[in-house]
Amino acid sequence: MGLDQWLHRKEFLKNKTERTQEIQYWRKENHIHKYFTDFIAEYYDHSSQEDVIATVDDLKALLYNVNQILSEHDTDKQQVLAEGLLPTQQGFFFGGTDYDEYYFESLVQLKSFLVSEISYADKIEEGLDDEVDSVQYIYACWW
Secondary structure: OOOEEEEEEEEEEOOOOEEEEEEEEEEOOHHHHHHHHHHHOOOOOOOOOOOEEEOHHHHHHHHHHHHHHHHOOOHHHHHHHHHHHOOOOOOOOOOOOOOOHHHHHHHHHHHHHHHHHHHHHHHHHOOOOOOEEEEEEEEEEEO
């Protein structure tokens, strides 16, 4: 039991079809959940656990926040940044809410994923992919 989270990439192909694939799975990363449900979704009903549609710009904004937090080397200031830019969220079996080494290690992993995914999406936006015309992201969760 706990917060399970997925990010799917929906690709709109040049032949006018679509394909969707899971590109990331998280477990009890409540700060990521809060980002998608509070900062991207216009209105999110936590009881429905509905999907949240996101764009590459949303991922870029998330990466910006992660970089801001990770670039601060003073631990007190880093925690203040984390609380403001990517705060944790309590919830039923949502995992820890401390800004501890686990939290910051998850940001390092998140950064790595985002850099790779944004690079992929940028190539598509620049028209460098022969098959894919555009992408959209779908955040899904279950607890």
